[in-house]
Amino acid sequence: MVHKLEAQFITSAAKPEQFPTGRQYDGMAEIAFLGRSNVGKSTLLNALAGNGKIAFTSSTPGRTQLINFFQVGDDLMFVDLPGYGYAKVPVQIVRDWHVLIEQYLSLRHQLRLCVVLLDARRGWMDKDRELKNWLEHYGRPYIVAVTKIDKLSQSERQRGLAAIRNESGGEIFPVSAPSGRGVRELWQTIWKTNQTQH
Ligand SMILES: Nc1nc2c(ncn2[C@@H]2O[C@H](COP(=O)(O)OP(=O)(O)OP(=O)(O)O)[C@@H](O)[C@H]2O)c(=O)[nH]1
Ligand SMILES: [Mg+2]
Numbered sequence: 001m002v003h004k005l006e007a008q009f010i011t012s013a014a015k016p017e018q019f020p021t022g023r024q025y026d027g028m029a030e031i032a033f034l035g036r037s038n039v040g041k042s043t044l045l046n047a048l049a050g051n052g053k054i055a056f057t058s059s060t061p062g063r064t065q066l067i068n069f070f071q072v073g074d075d076l077m078f079v080d081l082p083g084y085g086y087a088k089v090p091v092q093i094v095r096d097w098h099v100l101i102e103q104y105l106s107l108r109h110q111l112r113l114c115v116v117l118l119d120a121r122r123g124w125m126d127k128d129r130e131l132k133n134w135l136e137h138y139g140r141p142y143i144v145a146v147t148k149i150d151k152l153s154q155s156e157r158q159r160g161l162a163a164i165r166n167e168s169g170g171e172i173f174p175v176s177a178p179s180g181r182g183v184r185e186l187w188q189t190i191w192k193t194n195q196t197q198h
Contacts, residue, residue, distance in 0.1 A: 007049035007078065012066040016103050020069055020077075029194045030077045030110040034101070034131060035117030037083030040147035043177045044117065045070065045078055048187055065097065067104055076194055077110065085127040105140060113193045114142035115186070120149045120160050120174065124167050141193075144168045145186060150176040 013019050033041045049072060068080040081104065082097045089097075105111065114135055118128060135142045146164055149157055157174075165172050173189070175182035 007045075007070050007072045010069040010071050010077070012068050014066050014100065016107055019067070019104070019108065025077070025110070028071070028075050028077045028110055029112040030079050030108060031190055031193070032079040032081055032104070032111055032114045033117065034081050034114055035083060035147075036119065036122075036125065036127060037086035039083065039117045039119050040177060041080055041083060041117055044115075044145065044147065044175060044183075044186075045080055047175070047177050047180060047183045048072075048078070048190075065093070067100060076190075079104070079111075084131070085125070102134075105134070106138060111140065113190065114140055115145050115190075116142050117145045117147050118164055120146045120152055120157065120164075123160060123164050143170065143186075143189060144172045145182075146172055146174045148176065149174045149181065150178055 010020055011018065033045060035041055049070070065082050067082065070078045070080070072078050081101055084094075084097065084101070105114075116128065116131060116135070118124060124132075132142070144164065146161060149161075152160060161172065161174055171189075173182055173186045175186060177183075
């Protein structure tokens with residue numbers, strides 16, 4: 001069964017005080033999407049949600065500088081975190097993003113699962129490894145989604161995925177936004193995470 005639920009934009013946050021609070025949000029399970037700028041976070045959110053363009057996608061890296069919260073169905077929240085690793089961003093802004101991401105990951109009790117996105121063509125890069133180490137250090141569960149698999153030939157894809165799998169230590173989810181490949185498998189895992197928490 002493919003779970004396609006209505007998604008609704010709730011708010012954007014530049015600091016923890018702006019994270020959604022209150023009774024209606026306390027019991028929701030949050031799924032955070034993390035990865036380098038331009039890896040395809042917003043695109044994947046759109047693909048997972050049933051109703052088209054909920055998260056703004058763009059071909060200009062570094063556009064999503066805030067944490068965006070999207071309610072999906074009754075008890076799930078998808079959280080689009082700002083992308084890291086975009087070289088042209090001023091140092092102070094990079095620092096601010098870093099702080100904001102760390103605050104979210106360390107403070108947010110609703111956070112159930114992190115989806116770490118890797119570009120199939122690039123695999124694990126240093127900034128991704130930093131994030132992975134950080135998540136492991138703080139005991140935050142995560143899965144790995146590999147985006148843009150449609151941009152590789154079959155043999156390149158097999159090689160790339162094998163390398164990513166080797167370093168991931170857990171299950172990986174290859175996805176393609178244009179074809180929708182892998183989106184259903186990812187949804188099922190997210191859904192299971194949500195179910196097991198109640
Ligand atoms: N071919 C292909 N293109 C993709 C895929 N996923 C994303 N893209 C493209 O990659 C570009 C960046 O996608 P976004 O979803 O905006 O990336 P992001 O990670 O949200 O980027 P920031 O918000 O800047 O951190 C867009 O032009 C997308 O259309 C995919 O699976 N296949
Ligand atoms: Mg984005």
